[in-house]
Amino acid sequence: MKSKSTKILSAFLILLFLSCSYLMLQAQSKRVVGKRLRKVVIDAGHGGRDPGCHGQYSYEKDIALDVSKILGNLLRKNMDGLRVLYTRDYDWYPALKERHKIANDAKADLFVSIHINSSPKRVTTANGTETYVLGLHRNDQKEGAIGEYAENFAQDGGLLNPQDPMTQILIAQYSQTFLASSILLGTFIENEFKNQGRKSMGVKQKGLEVLAGSAMPAVLVELGFLNNPSEEAMLNSPQGKLNCANAIYKAISKYKKEVEKGTAIQSAN
């Protein structure tokens, strides 16, 4: 049987461990807020052998690439110091794993994937935009990606060390804050589409591989329905493409301000 003093000592040590853990978490959360948005990865969906969905005369992969490039140019031209990277800038198919790897290796702060919707019917009247953020059932994979790229987060404190019992808690914390940041950006994107008079189907959660593997906030934007003839015409017009890119560009500039205020956490480095 343990003596009374041993019990008191154990209780004291547990309390000390919990207080230290709490203080470390507090320090880490302070460290990750109020950063800057420095690198954005734009991912044009599909490409090459994978055309994505199609309308009467056009393919998703081509529209996604055009809008991605317009968005990249808007960001480069108007946001000083922001680096824009593409997962593809011509018609080829990088595997989904390669797409996250580009973003994770670059230690990007944000991942934006551009797609176009279609519905099961050949021709539809369905229309409007929607933005996906990661569904909770894929959270393990997101945490895995954050763990795998732990060195991205270890620059100013080295707290994300796999040997450290705090690491799992911190990884979970990052994953939750990335989701909250993704929802914030998604909401801004959908609001910008609404401001343009488009129908918004809102921000939704889905277990998408391309969002799960990136160790940073990530959204996937569906720009409209390609099998709706009027949306196909809009998505193929230079003005339609510019409007889509502009909505996402404006949303990213609002999001950047939130990141600088510390409201959104884009990455830990």
Ligand SMILES: [Zn+2]
């Ligand atoms: Zn797609």
